[in-house]
Amino acid sequence: MKLSQFFKMIVGITFLSLIYIHMQMKIFDLAYQVKKREQLIRKLNEHHGNLTYNILKLKSAHNLGYKLLAENSHMQFMDNSQIVKVETPQRFVKVPEVALSSAAKKKANPILSFLSLRSQAEAKPQE
Numbered sequence: 001m002k003l004s005q006f007f008k009m010i011v012g013i014t015f016l017s018l019i020y021i022h023m024q025m026k027i028f029d030l031a032y033q034v035k036k037r038e039q040l041i042r043k044l045n046e047h048h049g050n051l052t053y054n055i056l057k058l059k060s061a062h063n064l065g066y067k068l069l070a071e072n073s074h075m076q077f078m079d080n081s082q083i084v085k086v087e088t089p090q091r092f093v094k095v096p097e098v099a100l101s102s103a104a105k106k107k108a109n110p111i112l113s114f115l116s117l118r119s120q121a122e123a124k125p126q127e
Contacts, residue, residue, distance in 0.1 A: 057063060
């Protein structure tokens with residue numbers, strides 16, 4: 001083997017090794033970036049949950065009532081004498097229809113009702 005071929009082979013192997021090392025470094029760098037982004041996403045999700053909780057707590061009836069009574073505001077709770085009740089004619093009142101299941105429409109077998117054996121729990125409408 002000639003010396004020039006040996007140097008060409010060494011330079012080629014070195015170049016390929018450097019490319020391989022560079023690719024490995026990029027892989028690890030991308031892995032660290034993904035890990036940092038996942039940590040940021042977890043942190044933002046936790047922060048979002050805390051903010052949602054604080055918003056719900058601030059707009060709760062308990063908090064609003066406490067602020068209403070604690071501050072010297074001119075607002076007050078309504079009295080029964082201040083509430084106006086409006087009577088509607090019967091023609092505008094709709095009675096809600098209850099949809100009964102096909103099992104409820106069927107009459108129960110007296111033997112099964114005596115032994116209390118049924119296929120599933122069913123809610124019965126009040127009569």
